[in-house]
Amino acid sequence: xxxxxxxxxxxxxxxxxxxxxxxxxxxxxxxxxxxxxxxxxxxxxxxxxxxxxxxxxxxxxxxxxxxxxxxxxxxxx
Numbered sequence: 001x002x003x004x005x006x007x008x009x010x011x012x013x014x015x016x017x018x019x020x021x022x023x024x025x026x027x028x029x030x031x032x033x034x035x036x037x038x039x040x041x042x043x044x045x046x047x048x049x050x051x052x053x054x055x056x057x058x059x060x061x062x063x064x065x066x067x068x069x070x071x072x073x074x075x076x077x
Contacts, residue, residue: 006012015022 013019
C-alpha cells in the first residue's frame with residue numbers, strides 16, 4: 001500500500017501518475033465553488049438595478065398621469 005506522504009513539493013504536485021486527474025478535479029471544484037459564490041451576488045445586484053428602474057418608471061408614469069389628469073381638470077373649468 002503506497003504511503004500518503006511525499007518526499008518533495010514537486011512530487012506532491014505530480015501526485016504520482018494521477019496528477020492530471022487530480023488537478024482537473026481541483027480546477028473543476030474551484031470553478032464550481034467560485035461560480036456558486038459569485039453568481040448570487042451578481043444576480044442580487046442585477047435584481048436591485050431592475051427594481052430601481054421599475055420604481056423610476058412607475059414614478060414617471062404616475063407623474064405623467066397626474067399631470068394629464070390635472071391638465072384635464074383645469075381645461076374643464
